[in-house]
Amino acid sequence: MMNSKTKRYNLSDSTIRLVEEEDQFDFLCEGFDSPRARMSCGHVVTPMSLTKWCEQLLKQGKSRFVCGQSGCDAEWSYREVCKMALLTPEERKNFETTMALNAAARDPNTKFCPGCMTPVTRGSSSDLYVCCQVCSAKTGRSFGFCWQCLREWKGQQPRSDRCENDDCHNSALKTLRECPEVQIELTGGVKGCPSVRACPTCGSLIQHTGIGCKNMKCPQCKMSFCFGCLKTGSCCGLCPGGIAPRQTSIPVWDGRLFHMGIDNYSCVYSNRKRNACVLC
Structure with missing residues (x-):
């Protein structure tokens, strides 16, 4: 069973760019036991060092994941972080909860799409229907979610009171x-x-x-x-x-x-x- 201390990249996973380089995010020189891999920005991580770096960003109140290496301000998608950090289901749940809280702390008009976890800004305070452009482009159809219950939209829109998902209400x-x-x-x-x-x-x-x-x-x-x-x-x-x-x-x-x-x-x-x- 995988846990945070034994997370290792699979050498046969062709979707991960494995490299023979130093882990650039092992700031405390902990020597994580895993092959190294290259992120989309070019910097090198292990699953555990990436997990710890992202946890640190969340503790700082961030809701997006930025490389942070000197001279690099690249932003990693949540999808990339999940894959490269080998996040467990429990870690994903904790990450997503903290991301949502942090985003709301900075901007009450921003929430995370339940489909892709991309930050989405609400267009109108009188309409609970919100369209996610990322999910819409990915699925080839308009994807909307309810600002109130954070589930895929059901029913007619626009509406200001609730969608037709069960138990959708303004607490x-x-x-x-x-x-x-x-x-x-x-x-x-x-x-x-x-x-x-x-x-x-x-x-x-x-x-x-x-x-x-x-x-x-x-x-x-x-x-x-x-x-x-x-x-x-x-x-x-x-x-x-x-x-x-x-x-x-x-x-x-x-x-x-x-x-x-x-x-x-x-x-x-x-x-x-x-x-x-x-x-x-």
Whole structure:
């Protein structure tokens, strides 16, 4: 059974360019026990040294694989990395999960195509159907996937709510719809309020425990808003329009205010600061 310590190129594999040269990615001089092979950029690796280099790139927050040798900025395709690093199924799963998280951290409008793992940028925030040009060219037919469930598209398009794959739903909207209420103190009394709100600026989900001030500062975009009425800026005391109803859509960040740190649909932040205003 192959594992990361015994990965070796097969000498009879004619699709791999084996060479009698030094492993250029064995930075710690570990002497990996495998024949050497040449990457598409010309530099020489072993399966284990390539795996470790790519893991290091992922730890640095990268979602694409670049050679990194002096004077070489060649980008390797994920397909090439899988082949030349002899990635195991478990390694592929870890790589793909980290790649997706890293890509979302840098650009919330980019996700990986489920067919080829190529980064694809969403054209419209109101359409869940996304066409992958790489898969379309490879298959000879238009290949589209769902931005929401990340599976090959089923059903008519365009659509903004869901595709026709089973269990395709927006988990953020479900959270906003089903979250319990908390009691928010207002001038003149205490009123019930949804315990989770989407930041009116960037869409990040934020949870209020019912303890402390209703004024929030979004941990993502750093913009301040009132958890009760959802007005931006501080709103101490009475909310002029009362408590805003449950949100039925997620605000989309326009990219002008800050560099987003994570996918704004994947995390719920909590205001756990006791008896203090988060703006103070």
